[in-house]
Amino acid sequence: MARGDGVVLRVQDGTSMFTYYSDFTDRWPGAAYVESVLLIIMMTTAIIGNILVIVSVTRYRKMRTVTNYFVLSLAISDLLFATHVPIIIITRITVDWVIGDIPCKLVDYMMFVSAINSILTLMVISIDRRIVICVSSRNRMTRRRGAQWIAATWLVSIVFSVPIALTHMVHHVYQDDTIYVFCHIVWPDWFNGLWYLAPFAICFFFLPLGVMVYSYVKVFQTVKKSHARLAAIGGKQNRKVALEGRKHRASED
Secondary structure, eight states, rough: EEEETTTTEEOOSSSSSTTTOOOOOOOOOTHHHHHHHHHHHHHHHHHHHHHHHHHHHHHHHHHOOHHHHHHHHHHHHHHHHHHTTHHHHHHHOOOOHHHHHHHHHHHHHHHHHHHHHHHOOOOOHHHHHIIIIIGGGGGOOOHHHHHHHHHHHHHHHHHHTTHHHHHHEEEEEETTTTTHHHHHHHOOOEEEEEHHHHHHHHIIIIIHHHHHHHHHHHHHHHHHHHHHHHHHHHHHHHHHHHHHHHHHHHHOO
């Protein structure tokens, strides 16, 4: 075990513990380049796809619906996440964190903002779909209410992610004649990280997941009942037509 700058690092055969982007393990030299190519493909696809979504919603009037505004917010979140992939690629190649302390704080902060906003937006969309389909289409969300929800999800994401920016920093640890430099999160001595991580998991994973599952189960049940009613009505109409046909043939005989 080695301790440096307030963080504990376990180095066993060149292996570091929980360093986010750096990987100090002994591995195939070309692995970083294969990862980089895959990341570039993913980043390019994400950037092009999300830009197309943003252009479509903002340019074409018919696309400016409340639901599409939520999709626009999701596209911005994904685009925000994708723009930081180059920093990940650089670190996979250099291994050590060479970009400085401010990018260390900023990258993870923006990624947390993007992730939280995406999850909350998906939850709000599921709630809106359940209300429209299961309750009444008259309760469809207005543009003003949609804008308020979008602003709220971004505000919560920005504020709740602040501790991530404050606690990320670059660390230098000397072990076995080697200096390891990496971007790491370190909580103050007086603060237990679980006080932040537990509410984070509940508010931005378990709760949204539960709401989305509940909402879409209700939507599925409502759609299933609607199909059953339509099938029953169609069956009655078919039987009525068949009966009238038999009566018509009987009268001709």
